[in-house]
Amino acid sequence: MLSLDVRPPSRLNETSGQSRWRPEGTYFEAQDQLSSRKQTAIAASKQALQRERRRNNQRRYRHKQIASTTNLEIETDHLRDEINQLKRHRSDIAASIPTKENVWYFVVEYFRLFRYGLRNVVRTPSSSTQNTQCNDQLSCVREAMLPDVLFNAEQGVDALIKHWMCVSLRFEDVQVELEEIKKGAADSLLATSTTSITIQERTLRSVFPHLCIDMDDSPLAKILVGQRIQMRGWTCFEWDPTFGRVTCITNVADLLTPLLKLVGNLESVSRIFDGALTSPSFQWKTTR
Structure with missing residues (x-):
């Protein structure tokens, strides 16, 4: 008859001296380590x-x-x-381009040059840089005109420079805006512009000296001082196509209308121009 050994596994291990049983935890730890490495x-x-x-x-x-x-x-x-x-x-x-067409360029350059009068020369005589720049610009104007060019009632380029010097010295904040250029008769162009100027005390002394006899008691002087006015102006440029130069410049401006708006009546306007060094058309009178 056969006999069976029913001892627990632990004892089988102890008896045989061999380790045949491995706990399940060891397998799962290995799997976890493998998964972590992956x-x-x-x-x-x-x-x-x-x-x-x-x-x-x-x-x-x-x-x-x-x-x-x-x-x-x-x-x-x-x-x-x-x-x-x-x-x-x-x-x-x-x-x-034929020389005849360059008169258009000259007119535009003329108004660019004199847009603010001759302020640089007049206001900062010690600034050699500004004087040089302005003299260079004036040289360009001189080169484009005949030496005996007519400017209003006078002759020569110096007459034109004198006009702008008077405007710049006797008024404040001169500003000229070119508005339109039209072709005139024969070889001429007509430019329309607006000139803005401010009347100061020096304006009265140099342009309307008869109003400065007693400025405190002169109602017209009080009205004019500090006023900024705008004059509508017209300038005609005549061109000689043979020489390619300007032969004549005629410039007029309406000074009467803005002064009439300021004082309100023609009688007062007449008193302003009676003894003034400029005319209602803004033409300078010769002083002796």
Whole structure:
């Protein structure tokens, strides 16, 4: 008859001296460690992939920046070449235009030069830079006119300069605005402008001296001082196509209308111009 050994497994292990039984916890720990290593490897792989993507993005961005800079430099060079070509083209056109047409350019340049009178020369005589710039501009005007050019009732370029010197010295804040240029009879142009000036005490002394006998008791002087007026003006430029120069400049301005608005009646306006050194059409009178 057979006999069975029914001792517990632990005792079997103890008896045989061999370890045949392994707890289940050891298996799961190994699985956890394996899973952790896999996750770490996956995370490291993702980080490496992200770094590589960032490097690629940075490389692409740098390439785009370099390409953009290169394109801008190329476009700038092209634009510079076009500008130079246009300048040369403009010079060629200007040189090929008949002298007769340059009177338009002269009229625009004339009003640009005298837009603020001769303020630079008059107000800052010690500024050599401003004087040089203004003298250069006056030289351009002189070159475009005949030496015996007629200006209103006088002759010579100096008559024109004298007019603007008087305006700039005797009034404050001179400003001339060119409004319109029209072709006149024969070889002439007619320019319409507005001249704004401010009347100061020195204006009364140098232009309306008869109002300065007793300024405290002169109602007209009190009305005029500090007033800023606007005069509508017309200037006719006559051009000699043979010499390509200006031969005559006639300039008139309506000084009567703004003064009439200030004083309100013609009798007072008559008193203002009676003894004044300028006329209602803003023509300077010769002083002796």
